[in-house]
Amino acid sequence: xxxxxxxxxxxxxxxxxxxxxxxxxxxxxxxxxxxxxxxxxxxxxxxxxxxxxxxxxxxxxxxxxxxxxxxxxxxxxxxxxxxxxxxxxxxxxxxxxxxxxxxxxxxxxxxxxxxxxxxxxxxxxxxxxxxxxxxxxxxxxxxxxxxxxxxxxxxxxxxxxxxxxxxxxxxxxxxxxxxxxxxxxxxxxxxxxxxxxxxxxxxxxxxxxxxxxxxxxxxxxxxxxxxxxxxxxxxxxxxxxxxxxxxxxxxxxxxxxxxxxxxxxxxxxxxxxxxxxxxxxxxxxxxxxxxxxxxxxxxxxxxxxxxxxxxxxxxxxxxxxxxxxxxxxxxxxxxxxxxxxxxxxxxxxxxxxxxxxxxxxxxxxxxxxxxxxxxxxxxxxxxxxxxxxxxxxxx
Amino acid sequence: xxxxxxxxxxxxxxxxxxxxxxxxxxxxxxxxxxxxxxxxxxxxxxxxxxxxxxxxxxxxxxxxxxxxxxxxxxxxxxxxxxxxxxxxxxxxxxxxxxxxxxxxxxxxxxxxxxxxxxxxxxxxxxxxxxxxxxxxxxxxxxxxxxxxxxxxxxxxxxxxxxxxxxxxxxxxxxxxxxxxxxxxxxxxxxxxxxxxxxxxxxxxxxxxxxxxxxxxxxxxxxxxxxxxxxxxxxxxxxxxxxxxxxxxxxxxxxxxxxxxxxxxxxxxxxxxxxxxxxxxxxxxxxxxxxxxxxxxxxxxxxxxxxxxxxxxxxxxxxxxxxxxxxxxxxxxxxxxxxxxxxxxxxxxxxxxxxxxxxxxxxxxxxxxxxxxxxxxxxxxxxxxxxxxxxxxxxxxxxxxxx
Numbered sequence: 154x155x156x157x158x159x160x161x162x163x164x165x166x167x168x169x170x171x172x173x174x175x176x177x178x179x180x181x182x183x184x185x186x187x188x189x190x191x192x193x194x195x196x197x198x199x200x201x202x203x204x205x206x207x208x209x210x211x212x213x214x215x216x217x218x219x220x221x222x223x224x225x226x227x228x229x230x231x232x233x234x235x236x237x238x239x240x241x242x243x244x245x246x247x248x249x250x251x252x253x254x255x256x257x258x259x260x261x262x263x264x265x266x267x268x269x270x271x272x273x274x275x276x277x278x279x280x281x282x283x284x285x286x287x288x289x290x291x292x293x294x295x296x297x298x299x300x301x302x303x304x305x306x307x308x309x310x311x312x313x314x315x316x317x318x319x320x321x322x323x324x325x326x327x328x329x330x331x332x333x334x335x336x337x338x339x340x341x342x343x344x345x346x347x348x349x350x351x352x353x354x355x356x357x358x359x360x361x362x363x364x365x366x367x368x369x370x371x372x373x374x375x376x377x378x379x380x381x382x383x384x385x386x387x388x389x390x391x392x393x394x395x396x397x398x399x400x401x402x403x404x405x406x407x408x409x410x411x412x413x414x415x416x417x418x419x420x421x422x423x424x425x426x427x428x429x430x431x432x433x434x435x436x437x438x439x440x441x442x443x444x445x446x447x448x449x450x451x452x453x454x455x456x457x458x459x460x461x462x463x464x465x466x467x468x469x470x471x472x473x474x475x476x477x478x479x480x481x482x483x484x485x486x487x488x489x490x491x492x493x494x495x496x497x498x499x500x501x502x503x504x505x506x507x508x509x510x511x512x513x514x515x516x517x518x519x520x521x522x523x524x525x526x527x528x529x530x531x532x533x534x535x536x537x538x539x540x541x542x543x544x545x546x547x548x
Numbered sequence: 549x550x551x552x553x554x555x556x557x558x559x560x561x562x563x564x565x566x567x568x569x570x571x572x573x574x575x576x577x578x579x580x581x582x583x584x585x586x587x588x589x590x591x592x593x594x595x596x597x598x599x600x601x602x603x604x605x606x607x608x609x610x611x612x613x614x615x616x617x618x619x620x621x622x623x624x625x626x627x628x629x630x631x632x633x634x635x636x637x638x639x640x641x642x643x644x645x646x647x648x649x650x651x652x653x654x655x656x657x658x659x660x661x662x663x664x665x666x667x668x669x670x671x672x673x674x675x676x677x678x679x680x681x682x683x684x685x686x687x688x689x690x691x692x693x694x695x696x697x698x699x700x701x702x703x704x705x706x707x708x709x710x711x712x713x714x715x716x717x718x719x720x721x722x723x724x725x726x727x728x729x730x731x732x733x734x735x736x737x738x739x740x741x742x743x744x745x746x747x748x749x750x751x752x753x754x755x756x757x758x759x760x761x762x763x764x765x766x767x768x769x770x771x772x773x774x775x776x777x778x779x780x781x782x783x784x785x786x787x788x789x790x791x792x793x794x795x796x797x798x799x800x801x802x803x804x805x806x807x808x809x810x811x812x813x814x815x816x817x818x819x820x821x822x823x824x825x826x827x828x829x830x831x832x833x834x835x836x837x838x839x840x841x842x843x844x845x846x847x848x849x850x851x852x853x854x855x856x857x858x859x860x861x862x863x864x865x866x867x868x869x870x871x872x873x874x875x876x877x878x879x880x881x882x883x884x885x886x887x888x889x890x891x892x893x894x895x896x897x898x899x900x901x902x903x904x905x906x907x908x909x910x911x912x913x914x915x916x917x918x919x920x921x922x923x924x925x926x927x928x929x930x931x932x933x934x935x936x937x938x939x940x941x942x943x944x945x946x947x948x949x950x
Binding site: 210211212215219220232244245247250254279283285286303411434435436438440464471472476496497502519524525526534 | 595616621627640644687711729730791794795806813895908916917920924
């Protein structure tokens with residue numbers, strides 16, 4: 154039998170294997186160019202890497218789940234960049250997150266595509282021009298398909314994926330589908346494009362950060378605890394609260410116009426300790442506020458120097474739960490004694506207020522920034538800072 | 549409520565509390581420690597959350613949670629928005645239960661404005677809150693079962709079941725508000741959208757389906773030996789630590805503490821109905837599961853009874869017409885309002901200075917307090933349990949970072 158490739162009279166390919174294949178029942182054979190095959194394969198196995206950060210991530214989950222089920226078009230969700238073709242950036246990207254997104258994008262093998270899902274990923278939406286949000290991921294990623302919406306419906310994301318399939322097929326056929334860069338658009342985005350790395354960041358800063366992350370401040374194990382809540386709880390009659398009584402005992406005038414009673418900073422911990430013993434066992438929150446200097450209007454109100462107010466909230470547990478709130482007024486730079494030893498929850502709350510408002514807390518075990526990167530220098534919730542602060546530097 | 553074989557009674561003995569601030573070099577110098585950055589991009593971190601885990605073999609020695617990867621500056625943004633513009637912004641905070649977010653800020657504005665919300669609007673808000681709790685707990689159950697992974701027969705099974713039922717709740721919301729989530733349906737002094745005709749019947753039909761399927765979920769989870777092995781006694785949170793940390797909601801009730809703001813500090817129309825508060829003993833992942841399943845049933849009961857008795861005697865908005873958005877001036881003062889969301893106490897502390905914009909708006913997110921428990925409960929567990937514990941806390945990073 155000759156293996157020479159020839160064509161029969163009808164112009165069909167008559168290799169013996171081909172003939173055997175044709176004779177096999179239930180099998181059909183086609184011939185295509187390699188590019189078509191590639192396009193066919195790529196479009197029908199688009200594996201999605203979910204760069205899901207916020208609300209759009211929930212709709213991305215819904216797209217993969219029961220009702221819409223993108224498995225039908227060969228698209229499955231893979232949690233690792235190394236096995237994925239499409240990165241769907243679903244949600245707001247902050248300056249703290251953006252370097253991670255870039256890193257994950259770089260880890261994805263070629264060929265790869267990117268879908269910007271939702272208005273935050275496209276432009277930053279109403280978080281645009283805020284100090285911590287990247288104004289659209291196309292400032293650092295090449296985006297192929299934009300799916301607008303807040304959040305886009307699962308059907309919209311499905312449509313975006315179908316459009317991406319079309320785009321890939323056209324690309325394989327040699328069509329140029331990458332649009333020309335729009336100079337006007339670049340002009341709009343350029344002023345707020347963040348720097349990709351902070352040139353001022355040194356190795357010493359990294360080391361210092363690691364040291365502070367594992368800072369030794371207290372003994373290895375704290376004292377044994379007396380657990381009051383065990384077994385069957387008499388929680389409903391647990392607490393009889395008398396906040397006003399405690400205030401009177403401390404010599405604080407409870408009657409304050411529009412706001413919680415003012416307590417001197419020196420009595421802050423004492424008051425919290427007493428309230429905890431009284432039954433205000435649950436730590437609710439701490440709110441620091443920056444008040445800029447106010448020049449009083451004549452005869453109407455008094456002028457006030459710049460100061461901070463820190464309000465602490467505690468709550469009783471069980472029936473007819475009550476909240477105790479008091480306020481401490483601090484001069485700029487003055488530190489408030491920390492409640493972290495008394496209430497473990499004060500640890501993170503006070504860190505957040507230090508980070509965002511800039512009120513220092515004395516004796517805090519670990520006073521680091523909570524929300525913003527370690528190398529950020531401003532306290533953005535101060536009232537004398539504009540809302541559209543410069544972006545935080547990227548790490 | 550729960551069937552007898554799941555009602556495990558345990559006694560809680562806590563002798564010491566882990567200090568999360570101990571330096572890692574105080575640990576055994578012979579040990580070969582590994583620092584694992586868990587997140588910020590990992591499917592089981594429920595968003596962009598990072599834990600720096602120091603591992604000795606497979607055991608977590610020290611956990612340093614890092615938040616802020618979704619810090620969207622909401623509080624700063626609110627300071628330059630008029631009061632009626634804030635509702636759609638806070639929708640995005642807790643994106644699994646947006647209804648409750650809207651309610652929280654609008655209640656704070658109403659408190660300072662002295663606005664009385666009509667009875668019908670309060671009832672509608674209550675129904676929305678309960679339906680939202682069902683949707684949120686369903687999403688939690690699906691993702692939690694996925695965290696536990698292949699042990700539950702393929703991992704994604706429970707997830708797909710739960711999302712099927714969650715869609716029916718979203719359909720109900722879509723019919724009223726036009727959106728699957730981010731509804732923007734609450735305004736200052738009432739609601740924007742009234743209930744359409746025939747909606748009550750659809751609610752009851754959807755609830756009947758979900759109620760019939762709860763035994764299926766329990767069959768897949770609580771009747772599964774592997775599920776029980778991976779949750780019982782895992783991630784035990786002591787009640788006193790939970791109170792100190794400000795942990796609220798199902799996590800607190802799973803520690804045996806009988807506290808629910810719906811009953812203990814009623815808002816909306818909860819003073820007109822009876823809320824049965826579910827608690828469980830133990831404070832572990834299993835107790836959290838048990839509490840949430842009981843709450844699912846209770847929410848179905850509440851929503852069903854309230855949608856029947858919806859009062860017809862008032863409109864859905866307070867008498868005062870809301871004029872131009874900028875014309876609302878809230879009188880100077882301070883107010884704290886709190887409500888019980890699927891994750892616990894969501895508080896809003898509002899400081900107004902008499903202008904058109906809030907001077908300071910602090911949102912007290914329940915998830916941030918829940919995550920702050922991790923440095924205390926993670927040391928000593930294996931890394932696979934760390935995933936289960938994180939999932940059981942039900943953190944939503946949108947409200948953690950704001």
